[in-house]
Each structure stands twice: as structure tokens, then as C-alpha cells.
Amino acid sequence: MQSELMEALMTEQQQRLLDTLLDNLDGMVYRCLYDSDWTMIYVSKGCAALTGYPAHDLLLNKTTSYETITHPDDRQQARASIDTAILKGERFELEYRIVRANGEITWVAERGSAVFDNEGKPVALEGIIQDISGRKHIEHELFSTEQKYRSMFENSTLGMFQTTESGTYLNANPALARLYGYVSPAALISDLNNISTQLYVSASRRGDFTDAIRADGRVRNFESEVYRLDGQTIWISENAHAVCDPQGQILYYEGTVEDITDRKNHELQIRQLAVTDNLTGLLNRHAFSGKLASLIAEADKMHHKIAIAFIDLDHFKLINDTLGHRAGDKLLENVAQRLIQSTRPTDAIVRFGGDEFVMLYPAIRVAEDAEPLLARVMEAISKPIGIGDYVFNMTCSVGVSIYPDHAKDIDTLLTCADSALYSAKNAGKNKVQMFSGTLAKQLGERNEIEYGLGHALQRQELMLYYQPQINMQHGNISALEALIRWQHPERGLIPPDQFIPVAEETGHIFAIGEWVLQTACQKIKSMQTEWGYMVPIAVNVSPIQFLRGNLVETVQRVLRQERVPPHLITLEVTENARFKDEAMFTRTLEQLKRLGVCIAIDDFGIGYSNMAYLKNYPIDELKIDKEFVQDLEQSVTNGNILLALINLGKSLHKSVTAEGIETEYQHRFLLHSGCDVGQGYYYSRPLSDAALAQFMRDQQPKFDHLQQVAR
Template identity: 50%
Template sequence: MKIVASLIPSDNAAAITSIARPSRLLETLLANLDGMVYRCRDDDEWTMEFISEGCLELTGYQPEDLLFNHRISYEDITHPEDRETVRQTIRACLDGKRRFELEYRIVRADGDVRWVWERGVGIYNAAGTLDALEGYVQDVTARKEADQALLEAERRYRSIFENAIEGVFQSTPDGGYIAVNPALARIYGYKSADDLIVSLRDIKHQLYVEPERRTEFMRMMAEFGSVSNFESRVYRRDGEIIWISENARAVRDEAGTLMFYEGTVEAITERKLYEAEIRHQATHDALTGLPNRTMLHNHLQRAIQSTRQKGTLTAVVFVDLDQFKFINDSLGHQVGDELLKTVAQRLVSCVRETDMVARQGGDEFVLVLQNQPDENRITEVLQRILSAVARPWVVGDREFHVTCSIGVSRCPTDGRDVETLLKNADSAMYKAKELGRNNFQYFAGWMDAQVSNRLEMLVSLRRALDRDEFKLYYQPKISLANGRIIGAEALIRWITPDQGMVPPDRFIPFAEEAGLIVPIGEWVLRTACAQNKAWQDAGLAPIPVAVNLSPRQLDQNLPEFVRQVLAESCLAAAWLELEITENVVMKDAEKTVATLNALKRLGLQVSVDDFGTGYSSLSYLRRFPVDALKIDKSFVRDIARDTDSAAIVKAVISLGHILNLRVIAEGVEDQEQYNFLLENGCDEVQGYLLGKPMPAEDFTRRLELEKKAAG
């Protein structure tokens, strides 16, 4: 290696050759340095007098290029933007006779910009005058870029830290926070991160609703070194309780000593509420909010277990509303839903918090009364239920009185498993209905046979249409003016191979329950129309035949169906009368008016059956396009003995005539009733006194006799 140096001007060749070369040791030392050693003058250009061979690698220039500014000065290769800063920094240090140290940029011979670090000192003579500067320059571009990358990473981390949606924290094992981001402060309800750190110094007791969660957090950290999806309830600064989920790890030093915890926090209150809602929907009835069948079965199972352990009684109480179908059909499902919610509240008010009230479905509720000491205590609850359900229920300007039928099974007396107890309570409930409703019955073993009979009836009823087991009977309607037959009512009978004739009051409710009343009703209408046309074709005097409609038939399709039946049978519409009960008429007044108008346009007659038992108002009755009112037989039965019944019948007759309607009394069974109705101007009567319901062939003979008598 050759060191190019000069302490005197370059034009003095003799001086140059007289300078002694450094020793071999110094040359080796300088050559191995990763950088450039220099000596320069204290002039405007800081002219280089000595430069080590590291100059080439550092600057891209040969040392000879920079010595005495032969080709370029070192000042010139200093980056233009840094020259003034470099000179001022070095000058300040020289003035203070201090070492100087600084970083700046240079422009290499190939145009590449590099960062360098320079360290040097001023050389002073004996008089204290500055003679020269000596120093060392090293390329630090790689470090500078690394530092810059680190700063950029820190900036980005800080940005992420500050702007993250999730809370970020570092906390100490003793319960304080070292660092938190703004998001965590917002989650916990603090004004700022600093406010949180200063205010929240005891995480275990200030933050966690259940302090043991902090204990569990630290235990898991000690055992696993981290936690994932650690869910807890915590207090916000204002006292509000929220749900959070934490992911965190323990940070230890090289010796393994725990330094702090760090991690993230996510607010999950909304998710937890949603999950709770989903769980609630899975186990509760959407309408009433009561437990559903799933929750009922689970609760009853636990109650049975408790009964075995404590030796007490558990009662399963089946509650079925007696008048629900009437209200639902008459006033609409919205009103029916309101009734169910009201009944649910009343049932809950009758029991303890440890008992359960569940909705089984429809208008059926099931109560589980557990840990009952004896049957007397159960009976007291049942009496409260009957009384609570029967309280008046007001809808608009109407007041309803709804009752219920209750069946009860007891554990362990009537069963030791869920299904048996529910089945037996259901059997007892149907017995309560058979005994007049609005009562309760405890299960007895003989009730099982009755349940089997009910199921058999439902199965047989489904097959009855296909097997042609239904038959129409006809009951004559008699004119009080002349005593002649002026109409008939078609009444269905079910004649089974094994039981014979089944009365309508026994199978019609089952048909309603099984959803068979619509096809049965359609069969009745077709059969009655066909039979009436057959009488006319036989030359008998034409009379209207009345057919009862089920509430389920009174919909928008009814007029079109009636039109089709009349067309199929070739019966003139004037000889068909449809009887609709007062309760059905009031189901949906506006809709009913529209349907009845459509039926009337066909030319048939419409009468209101069972009048006086429902809730009709005169304002609606005037709007209904009806032809007749039928007085319910419950009033006719007692007109000779009961002044109230007599007054009601008189009022209905008077009302009907004021509205230009015919008035028909049904259930006339003795001459005294007949005479009362005749005296008070009733138009028509029907009942056993005047003729029982009879098969079509018997009614035909009755019409033939009437024809002869008139003849």
C-alpha cells in the first residue's frame, strides 16, 4: 500500500520527496481501516494534505484526486444540502477546542449518495493557533438506512397503536397499566390513554365485575404464557357493564422474569347480546316470552330428579283455554295473540319464581310446580289459576270472560319421566273439558282409555269422507202463520260401522281440531244442494234448505265455491240459505260484510244463527246483508218459566222486525213455548215439537204429505 501525503505545496518537488514515508506498520493499520483517514488545512476549502487509501472505496475517487484539490475538493463532494451544516458544526467545535463528530451525505464519483460519519479534532501549535484538522470518515449508509427503517417501523407501529380499533395494552402483574392506546380508553370510557393509566391502578377490583377473572387471567398466563379469547364482564368508568375479549401474552426478560403482560381487547357486548338472544329464541316462545317445549323438558327433568332426592311432589299442570278458538276466529289472530300474552302474564303471577310456566303451543300452557309438600298446596295454586284466567279481559269497548280447563299429573304418583307426566296431564285436561270446562282434574288411571278413544276417533274421522260414512238429516222449519213447512235445516250425522251414529257435538270439535271441518263443510253444501234440487225435480214444493258454515269456511273463496256448487247442482240460489253464527259474523266485521255482500249477489239467503249469545252491536247488525235472525235455543228453553229469557226473546223478535228481518226460534220442544212465540209474533220455529232431524227419505215423505194436504 502506498500512502499519498504532503505537508507542503505540491509544486515543491524537493519537499515532497523529502517527506519520510510512514512505517510499514502504519500503512497496514490505515489500509485495514473501514474508512478514510485525513489531514486538511483550515482554509475555505479545507484542502486535503493527507488521505489514506480508504478514500477510493469511500468516495470513488483516488486519493491523488482529492490531495491539494488536484481534481476535486472534499468540500465539493459533500452533498450541497449538507455543506453549510457540516462547516458550522465543525467550526463550532474548533472554536471551543472540542472534538467534532457528525453525520452527513457525500456524492460519490459514480453519483451515488452515501451517508458518512466523521470524527476529528483540530491540531494546534505551541502558540495555540490552529494548524490543521485531522480525522476519520466512515460510510454509515447501511446503518443509516437501518435506523431509518426502524424509525419508519416505529412510526407505523405508533400509527397502528394509536389508530387501532381494538384496544392495545401493556399491564403489570400488580394490576396497573404501563401503556394503552386511545381505543382501549374509549372502550373503557376514559377521556384519554393517560387518563386511563392514571385512574385505573387496580385492574382486579376496578375493572373486572368478577375479580376472580383477573385471578384466572394471571393463572393462565403463568401456566400457558398467553390467553386467547378470554371473555369477561368489566366496568366502564361510568359504571356500565360491558363484555370484552382479551388476547394477551406474558413478556419476560432473558432471565425468564415476568416483566409485563401485553395484548389486545375487543368489545363484544353486542355479540354477547346477540348470542343471548339466539339462545333465548331457541328456548322461549316468540309470542309470550315463556319457555318453550325444549326448555320445559329440561326443567321438568331436573324437577323429577329433585323430587326423587327430596321426597316432595312435582305437579305438571296442563292449561287449555276454553274460548280461545272462538276469539281467534271471531276477532282475528292479532287479538288472539294479545289474549295469549295476557293469559301468560296471569299464569306467571300465580306461581313462585322456582316454578315454570311454559307455552306448549296454540292455547296450551304447561306449568311445573316443584317441591310441593302435598296435594292441598297444589290445589290452592290451581284455584288461583282458574280465578286469574277468568278475570274479565277487555278489548276495545268489549269485555270477554275467558275460562280454562286444567289437567294435573303428579310425580311420582302419576309418572316418573317427562313424557308420561305430560301425557297424563293432557289426559286429565281433556277430562276437565268433558266435565263442563272451567275446572281442574287430577289424573286417574282410567283416563288413559279415554285418550285412546279420542285418538281412535280422530283417525276414524280422517277416513270418514272416503268411506262415505257421513249422512245429512233434515229438520223442518214451520211457519207460525199457517203451520206449514217453509224450509229445512241440513244437519250432518256420522254413522260408523262399529259405534253407529256419532252425535255432531262429539265429532265436530274433533273435526275442527284435525283441520277436517272445511272438506266436511264442502261435502255438506254439495249434498244439501243436490238433495234440494232432487226434491224440486220430483215435483215437491220448493223450499230453502239452510246449511251451517264453519268459521274456517268464511273466507274470500267462499262466494266462488258456493257459485260452483249451485252451478253443479242446477239449484237456484234463492233455495239456498247459509247460517252463520253470530260469533262468526263478528270475526272481522269489515271483511265479513264484503263476503256476505258477495254471497247475497248470488241471490241466496243468509241468517244469523245462535243470535243473542255473542257480542254483536246494532251498528254492525244494520250493515250486515242478512235475511233472518235465529233465536238460540238456550233462550227458548226457559221462556215459559224465566222472565229474563222471555224478555230477551221478545226483544230479539222486536229487533228483527224493526230491521225487516225474519225471526226464527229453534229448540221448540213443547206447546207452551210454541204458544209464547206465536203470541209474540215470531215468524218461524223449529224443534222436536214440530219435527226431529230426519233422513232425506223421511223428509221426502213429510213433504209429500204436506203436498197432499195442500192439494
Template identity: 40%
Template sequence: MNSAQDWLRKQPIATKLKVLNLATSGTVILLASLLLLLAQFYFFNRSLLENTHSQAAMISENVSAAMMFTDQKAAQEILSSLHGTANIEIAAIYDPQGKLFVSYRQDIKDMGEHILPSQAPQTGYDFSLQHLSLSQPIDLKGKPLGSIYIQASLYAVYIQLAWYSAAILAIMAISLLVANIILLRMQKKITDPILSLARTSKTIFELGDYTVRAHSDTSDEIGQLANSFNLMLDRIQKRDSELEAEIMQRKRIEIRLDRLAHFDNVTNLSNRHFFNERLGSLVGRALQFKERAVVMFIDLDNFKIVNDTLGHDAGDALLRIVAERLSKTLRFGDVISRIGGDEFAIILENVEKISQAVKVAEKCLSSLAEPILIDGNELYIGASIGISACPDDASNMHELLKHADTAMYYAKNKGKNTYQVFLPDMKEGAQKRLTLESSLRRALERQEFALYYQPQIDLKTRRMIGVEALIRWMHPELGIVNPVEFIPIAEENGLIVPIGEWVLKTACLQLKVWHDLGLTHLSMSVNLSGRQLKEDNLVERIKQIVREAEADPSALHLELTESMLMDAGTMTIEKLEQICAIGIQLEIDDFGTGYSSMSYLKRYPITTLKVDKSFVRELPENTDDAAITTAIIAMAHSLKMHVMAEGVETDEQAEFLQSNGCRNAQGYLFSRPVPAEQIGKLLEQENL
């Protein structure tokens, strides 16, 4: 059935119409023929029944006398007269008691199907597939004399019906043939216009020529379809030229969008989207073929300083030069992408040993070490590089990226301009960083911070002249957390602003307490973060905190780093001048580790330089450190600034610094950072 339907679906409309009409006509003729056959069968059976009734009635009349006198011989002779009737197969006469009186049989070979009933059957008739059985009473003037039973064959009926069926089939075949001939002529008039439309459509499809038109000379539905088809072609032809121009425009836009989606328009390197797609496929390949793929995260050091100082155009030019230099260090097939502002990423395929990736990192750092000349400015740019490998460190893209990012942060914390290969131990560090960041958000409200104070000493008198406020985090689970661990996190997520305000407020309140006790010679140094310096309301907040604490602003020193000053613009300089106008003094912390330059120092109202402890640590033995320290002290004096040395741990260091003009110092030689209450004890010891 399904195959017939599939075949019919594949046929043209002409064949479908023909099959439909022939099936309809054939079905109607067939039903009519079946009804005629059934009617004829009924009439044949009625005719046979009437004839059999007549035979039975005639025999009943003739045999009544024999039955009355029980003359079996006469009755047998009368019954034998049925021999001339071919369709009667058996007959019998029963006496009034229902017992067989006489019987008649034709020459029948199979007697098994023609057995006379042993008792007289009930009056009536019955048709089976092969026979008609008839039983009726024999009486004379109302007196019952017995009954007659006749069984007639339906063979003659079936013969007549077969001839009749053959005639009907012949008539039906002739009718279908005539109908098919008529249908062929009629369907041609219907299908020819449709075929014309189909040929026109095919021509348009093959040639793409919308000037071709369909022809139809009929006004019926097909003619209307042809006219509508031609109108549609007119509109398509008109729209076709417009679409061609639109498609070309869209292709140009798609090409541009694809480039924008996958490439960075500043450096012409692939972007983060392309990088992630490429890395995902390479990780799958590395796992499948047991190869090693390496990811390198590169974060430029101090790029923001260049970008903010020289402008975004200079920053973009610097990024292009960096991209060019990094690209030249790679092998054919390796991928480099710019994935953020000053962040780049490199994918190394099929790396046999991790040492090969290390060599690439070293080449990258070496290529970036060369000075870069932009707009007459000679710039030095470094980078922090994190390295992770698949499947050594991770078996999926996200873990691989996270490990490379973690390694890059470790490289940055090592002092920048270096690389770091990811190590399993760093997972714990990354988890700890996540824990610290989560806890840091609630540390202020839970009052987990405390201030320690490190004394600042006059080297000549060895007496305390001030203190530096240093924050400590008393974590309920991790214990005392070093500021080196949580301050960078606070800088990144912006929490350094409220934390810095808390430090300043707490330090000012403590300064007020000491001054009220008569220790007015003590000054308070507080570190100011770069993030705080960018706040628009910084000066107002400092004024408010100093005013509310009733602290002496002249005894308050705010410490800045060199990088903060290098990053400063006109607005920042104005803020610093407003702070100085309050009476607060400004100091440069860790001087000598950044971009030390007299040209920068002249721009800011700085009163004190603090020599970094890295230069003090090996004094006086290390001649280089001695030379640098001496130069810093001389430069400070030439700029009429004070000098304070950090990290003093030995008397030899203190003596060297004093002999070279450094008046003030702080370090473990004098005291570690201590809680506020211990400062009083240290002052008491000085007076002993």
C-alpha cells in the same frame, strides 16, 4: 421423578437456570471423569500386564536350565524369587507334558480363590475382576521345555484407581462450586429484568393500575419484551376506558334481555320460559320430598272478540287487569305466568289436598266475573281452567302440562267460565282427540263424510219447507263420529275450510236434485264456520260452488253464530253483504246463547233468527225460558226477521211457539236428521 419435576416447575426462573446449568456442567464433568477413569483403568491394567510379562520372561530364562535337567529344587528356588513382587499371588511351572513341575504361593489366607490349574493353561492372558492370569511357554533355542503360569492381583490397580477417583471428585466439586459462583453473577443479569417485569405485572394485577410501566436498560430479547409489555399496557389503558363504557352498556342490555327472556312485557308476569324452568324444579322437589305441586291452565273466554272489536291496546289493557286480579288470588310463593296470547298458568306449591286448588280456581273465576271497564266499555270476561297435580296425575313436567291442557279443553267444552280437574278417563279422550285429528286429515280424500238433512217445518201447516244440512263422519274404526267431537278440531287445524266447502257443494248439488224433481219449495240451510268467514276468497268460492251446482241461491240459507258476528269487522260485514247480493239468505244459529243485542243485529243483513234448543227444551213449563223465547220472537219481528225454533220435541212446545208468533221449527218431533233419500219419503207421507 415426578415429584422432582413438580418441584422444578414450581421454582423461579433463577433456580431453574441454576439447576439447568449445574446439571449440564455436572453431567459434562461426570462424563469426562468417567472417561478418564476408564482410560486410567486401562493404562493400569496394561502396566500390570507388561510387568507380569517381564516377570514371566525373566523366570522363563532363568529356569530353562533347571527344566532341561529336571532339577525341581533349582526351579523352585528360581520361582521363589517372586516373593519380592507383592502383586503376584501364585505361580507355577509345567513340564512339556503339561504336568505341574513346581509352584509358588504367597501368604494367602483364602486359598479357595487361588487354585492352580492341574494342567498347563493355554498360552495367553485373561483379566477378571480380581486377577490377571498369564500363561506363556518356556523354550531354549526353539526347544520347548514347558510353560509358566502367573496369577497377579488387581488390588494395587484398584487402590490407584480409587486415589485417582478421589482426586477427580475433588476437582469436579471445586469446578462445580466455581461454576455456581460464576452462574449466580451471570443469572442475576438475566433474571433481574424478568423479575422487574414480574413485579410490574403483579402490581398491575393487585392495583388494577395500567399506568404502571416496566423499566429495562438492556437491548436484548428481555429488553424487547419489556418494551412490548409497555406498548401492550398503553393499548390496554386506552381500551380500558372504552371497555368500561361497553361493559356498563352490556350489563344494561343483559338485564333487559334477562327480563325479556323471563317476563312478559305486557302484564309484567313471568313468561313461558320462566314458567317451564320453575315448574321443572318444583316437580323435582315434589317427587323428592313427597309433596304435591298443582298446575292450572287458564284460557280466557271470548278474549279475541274484545281484542278484534276494541283493538290491541284495549286487549293489552284487559290482559293487565286480568293478570292483576289473578295475582291477588294466589298465596305467597305461588307462581303465575302468561304463557300465550290469552293463556295464563299458575303453579301452586306444597298443596295438601286437591280441593285447595279447586278453591283457588273458584277464586280466579270469581275475580274475573266482575265487570272490567276499558275506554268506556264495560266488559265481562270469563275463563276456562284446567287443573292437574304432581305426582297424582303425572311424575314429569311434560305429562303434567299435557294433562292440565287436556282438563282445560274439557272445561271449555263444558260451556266455558268453569274449571275442570284432570281425571284419568281424560287420557282416553285426549288419545281419541289425537286419533281423530290424524284421521280427519284423510277423511275427505277417503270420502268418509256424509250429509244428513233435518226437516224444517211450517208450524201452521206442519209441512216441510226446508232442511238443514248436517255433516256426519263415518269413521272406518270408530263408526259415526258426532260433529261436536270433530268440528272443534277441524276449526283449530284449519281443516274446517275444505270440509265446509265440501258440505256446501254437496248440499247445493242435493238442492238442485230436489228442485229438478219439482220440490222447489224446499230451502237448504248450511252452517258456515268462523274460520271460513275469515277466508279472503270466501265469496268467490260460494259463487263458484253455487254456479257449478246450478243451485237456486235464493233457496240457500247460510247459518252463522252470534260469536262470529261479534268477532266481525268491516271486511266481514262487506263479505256478508256480498253474499246477500247473490241472493243467499243469512241466519243466526243458536240465538240467545251468546251476545244477543239489537245493536249488533242492526249491523248485519240477517233474515232469520234460530232460537236455541236450550230455551225450547222446557217449554212451556219453565217461565224463564218462556219469557226469553217470547222476547226473542218479539225482537225478531220488530227487526222484520223470521224466527225458527230448534230442538222441538213435543206438541206442547210446538203449540206454545206457534201461539207466540214463531212460524217455523225443527226437531225430533218432526224428524231426526236423515239421509237424502228419506226426505223424499217424508214428503210423500205429507201428501197422503
């Protein structure tokens, strides 16, 4: 009795264990009748997760049958697979879809076998059904990807390939075959059996390709020149990677190939254009640094020197302005050819811009070696050049620096040559000037001035001096000219000719010019307070300030702020300002005149020879340059020029002022010639504020004398 009880308990435990195992299986364990509905007589708890139906709904087809939830499109195929397996006496395995309780379609895999009666007739099925939707989705994606890749491989306009590591083709698409000139991929694979020697122009290129892949696993934009079947060469860009086995061993390479021949040719043209001057065919400014850097590297290696010669054509601007840019361009083309003919094959010529050229002379042992080379340049340029109906006798100024004697970096070498050129021009042009210690000192002083100018306004180091302008008929002050000075904390009083050119180059001239105008306006108002009347003041306007700054807006703003009548301000502009941009010159003059200020042409007579422009511009005053007043006692020519200039001004109804009057003879001559206003040391030097106040107190006796001279 006890043994029977024990056996019953063990059987119960085994059943519970079996039920637990079945319930925890991923899927549904079943037994069904082998009938038309697959009538379920047992299903595990996994039924609900798989089908969405609780187990009791499927048992004995209480709510639905398994035949019903099998997808209609798959029922016949599923039954046929099971029937075939039973007929062969084998287990069945199949995949099909079911429709879950919520309507979702799910892929399942079924594995099982038939249950036979004593007569060997199949009466039931038993097995397990599992959800394989995830795997089916992956398979679908893989299939889609494979189809897509196959379509891309066959139809891509990019060449695609697979090659062995040793350099033979395993696979190629039609685009690659066409790219290399073959009728088909098969022909390419058959013929190209050594990529290194048959494909790449450079035999080492395949080695570079494989080295890059071994190092990084791939190559990107790997550009090479290759041979086509017909022997022509093209440029290609490859993107490829290594395909490895699970152990990391390379199986093959695969990637894409693009024909970039057109781009490479275009890049070559762009590079040539980027470094070549369009007009002369010489190297241009962009190529200068690279060319000089390569020559420096060679000079260091060979222990040589290099001469850098900065060449500027003398008086080129006058020709360009007179005859036009077309004639100027022809002249530059001629000069370029002469430079080429006067140089050695190893020399380099750069058109730096405008009429500036730079000669690079490598393999110089000492600085003196450059002298005969530069003499040939000077001689070549000095020969007459015919342009149309004109023949020009050109000259040039040259500044020279030597590497490494004067500097070792490119910017400083060029600065040294430029400084030497500046010195050559100041010395009268048509000269060669070698950079020297003296020039270095001048360069240092110039840099010091540039640095100091950046702080001069904030530190209130700038000041205005005033030089009286005298009415020659009445002897009284007609106006003052404001002249800027710089009280440097270390160098003392610096005259404008030393710092104004630097201010123009660096752009400080705009802030300085506005300060001068504002200070002059304040001086006019203070004179009203101190003396009871206001005296007009003339201020100088730089051509840079006149043509590139917002001069009209600046003048208008300052006049409004200081509340000074516009007619008390005269703006003096040099005659050559109009040739930088004549349209801008005209427009600015007209706008300034609408503000009510007066306009004077300074340094009149030494600029452009064609003075017909005077009748068209709103000019109030002509200031004759002091060059014609000096040596008036000894120079009859100067006297004749002065008379002509004064008469010209009078005929145009302009006020005429003569500058630089230093003697009584000059005063008398200009007075009797009809000059309106005189200015110079004969009347007064430029005066500080304090000196001007004293001058005004002491002026009466002096002016009484002038009136007697006038009578």
C-alpha cells in the same frame, strides 16, 4: 513438447469450466473499466436475462453503456458507494435500480472489488450483479404492512395489546388506555401489572383466557366483565392469539379489546322483555318452558312433585267486548296482582296469553298439597274488582296436572292441564279440575278424532243428513238443513258436536265446510231430477270458517261449478261470530249477499244481548234457539221470550224459524205466535238420503194434518 500440449489442454479445460460456471451463475459477472461509463470489457451470458441486452451490446459500449442503463436517480449514489469502498481498500456492496432494454425498472445488488495497476491506482472493477426485485418487493410489502399496522395500532378505536403469558402488559395502544380509564398506554402498562386480579371482575377469567389460547391457539369474542381505573365495571370482548418462537414456545399474547357494555345492557333488556309480559310484569309464554324445565330438574333432585295449574277467567271475553280492551287490560292487571299475593315466594306465575295464566307450584309431596294453594287463588280472584264505574265479580276455571304423575315432558303436562281446564269449563265454570284417567281417555279419543279427520274426506266417511224445515202456515217443506255426520270405521256414526270443535282447532274445518257446501248443491240438483223441483238447503258455517277462511271465494267457486241458483243456498252463522271481528263479519256478509245467497243467524237469542246490530246487517232469517222452545209447556218465561223474539224478527221484516219443536203444543204455540218456519223432531229427525226420499213420498198425510192444525 508433450508436456506443453498437456498444459495447453488443461488450461483450455479450465477455461471452459470457468466459462460454464460464470454462464450458469444467477446474475451477470462482469469486468469494467473504472471510468465515467463503466465501460464493460467482459460480461457473462447472464447479461441478457438481467438487463435485456445481449452481452455484445454492452461490451465496449457498442450499443449502450452500463452507466446509461443505471437508473438516473441512483447513478450518483451508486458511484459514490463504489468510490468510498475503493478509497478504503474494501470490497463494495450496493443496491440500486437499472432500466432494462424494455423500459422496466429492476432492483439489482452489486458485489465486487477494484483492480489496481502496478502503481496502486484503480483501473477496473470486477464482480457480480444480481436481480433482487423479488426481495425488494417483499421488503416493500413488509414495510408497508408495518407502517399500516403501526398507524392502526396508534389510531385504532379498538384497544390493542401485547401481554406476557403470566399476565403483565408489554404494549398497549391509546384506545386501550382510554377504554380502561388511563391517560396513556405507559400509565396503563405501569399500573396494571397483574391482569388476573386487577382487571377481571372474576379472578378465574384470566385462567379461562389462557386455557382457551393453549387449547386452540386463539380466543374469539371472549366476553368478560372488567374494572376500569375509577372502579366502574364494563363488559369487553377480546380476540387474541399466541405468538410463538420457532420451537412453539409462547412468547406473548396479542389481540384486540372492544367495549360491549351497551350491547350487553341491551341484550339484558331484550332478554327481560322476551320473558316478561308487558301488561302484567309476569313471566310470559316464551319463559314458560324454561322455567318449568328448571323446576323439573330441581324436583328430580329433591324427589318432589310439581303442580301445573292452567287458569282461565270465566266470562272475560264478554267484559272485554262490552267495555273495551282498556277495561279488559285493567282487569288482567288486577288479576295478576291477586295471583302474586296468593302465591308462595317459590311459586311461578306465567301469563300464557289473553286471560290465561299458568301457576307452577314446586315442592309438592302429593297432589292433594295443591288444593289449599289453588283454593287461595280461587278466593283471591272471586273478590269484587272495581274498574272505573263498574264492579266485577270474577271467577275462574282451573285445570291441574302433576309432574311426574301425569306426564314427564312439558308439552304433555300442559296438554293434561288444558284438558282438565276444558273439563272444568264444561262442568259449569268456577271449578278446579285435576287431570285423571277419565280425562286421559277423553284426550286419547280427541287425538283419535284429530287423526281420523285428516283422512275422513279422502275415505268418503263424511255424509250429510237433512232435516226438513216446515212452513207453519201451509204445512209444506220450505227448506232442508244439511247436518254433517261422520261414519267412523271403528266408532260408528259420530255426531258433529264431537268432531267439529276439533276440526275448528286443527283447520280441517275449511276443507270440510267446502265439501258440505258442494254436497248440498249437488243434492239440490239431484232433487230437481228426482222430484221435479228444487228445495233450498241451509248449511252451517263455523265462525272460524266465516272469519278466517276464504268463504266468499269458496261459495262463489262452488256455485259456479255446480250451477245452482244462489238463492237456494242459505248460510247459517251463529250470533257470536260477529264478536270475534265485527268489521270482518260485516264485510263478509255484504260480499255474500252480493253473490245472491241467503243469510240466517243461528242460535238466535242466546248470544249478545244488544240486538241493535240486526237492523244494519243484510240478514234474511232468524233461527230461534231450541233452548227457548224446550219446556214451553211449563215455562211462562220461555213463552214470553219466544213472543218477543218473533215480534222482533217481524218488525225487522225477517223470516223467523224456531228450532227444537217436539210437541204439538209447541207447534200450536209458535204457529199462533206468528212464527214462519218450524224445525224439530215433531216434523222429522235428520234424514239420510234414502230416508229423505221416503219422507218426501210419505209427507202428504202429515202435512195435511198440519194444515188442519193451522185452520
